[in-house]
Amino acid sequence: MIKDNLEKIQERINQVNHTQFVTLIAVSKTRSVDELQQAINTGQKHFAENYLQEALIKINHLKGQNLIWHFIGPIQSNKTLKIAKNFDWVHSVDRLKIAKRLNEQRPKNLPNLKVLLQINIDNEPIKSGASIEQIDELVTHFESLKNLTLRGFMCIPNPSNSAQNFTRMTSIIKQYPNLDALSMGMSRDLESAITNGATFLRIGTDIFGKRA
Ligand SMILES: *Cc1c(COP(=O)(O)O)cnc(C)c1O
Numbered sequence: 431m432i433k434d435n436l437e438k439i440q441e442r443i444n445q446v447n448h449t450q451f452v453t454l455i456a457v458s459k460t461r462s463v464d465e466l467q468q469a470i471n472t473g474q475k476h477f478a479e480n481y482l483q484e485a486l487i488k489i490n491h492l493k494g495q496n497l498i499w500h501f502i503g504p505i506q507s508n509k510t511l512k513i514a515k516n517f518d519w520v521h522s523v524d525r526l527k528i529a530k531r532l533n534e535q536r537p538k539n540l541p542n543l544k545v546l547l548q549i550n551i552d553n554e555p556i557k558s559g560a561s562i563e564q565i566d567e568l569v570t571h572f573e574s575l576k577n578l579t580l581r582g583f584m585c586i587p588n589p590s591n592s593a594q595n596f597t598r599m600t601s602i603i604k605q606y607p608n609l610d611a612l613s614m615g616m617s618r619d620l621e622s623a624i625t626n627g628a629t630f631l632r633i634g635t636d637i638f639g640k641r642a
Contacts, residue, residue, distance in 0.1 A: 446621050453476055458638070460484075467492070552595060603627070614628045
């Protein structure tokens with residue numbers, strides 16, 4: 431089932447005209463180690479988790495399989511040490527304090543932690559993410575942190591106008607020639623995300639089924 435779902439999503443991706451390299455990330459929050467292993471057995475390498483404790487158990491169980499782990503959940507200061515030690519990518523960095531802690535805590539024997547700046551593209555007051563006005567300053571600060579590599583931006587747009595916001599993300603990243611990664615697009619809107627330049631798709635439900 432998971433295998434069929436992954437094939438279907440790959441077909442959907444292939445049907446969209448695009449020139450950029452698109453990486454499918456399996457969002458595996460709440461899923462069991464066994465479900466992840468089924469995806470791994472079909473060749474899936476990229477997984478994303480929202481909750482640290484849950485993620486650490488899976489990372490530990492599945493180590494040695496060359497997986498790439500993405501953290502996509504909200505980050506409190508007391509979580510940064512374990513995120514810095516255990517993940518390859520962090521998509522949900524939205525303030526300097528968190529970026530600085532990740533930078534200080536990234537173990538020296540690991541490659542740089544790759545980070546994305548999360549943007550509150552709808553400017554919704556209750557949502558996490560930096561505002562569009564903050565981007566310039568945060569990019570400059572993030573780029574000065576030597577154990578992090580800022581690669582681009584992430585957003586979780588309001589479903590009611592995601593296409594328009596994907597387009598806005600694309601025009602924002604064009605202003606930063608060093609940045610090449612756009613994490614946007616979920617199960618319902620992956621086609622329009624790809625059309626608008628997404629390089630990471632974050633898909634949970636359409637791979638593993640509905641969450642309990
Ligand atoms: C849960 C989650 C997803 C995946 O959502 P689905 O609806 O299960 O495909 C993507 N991005 C983030 C940030 C999430 O928290």
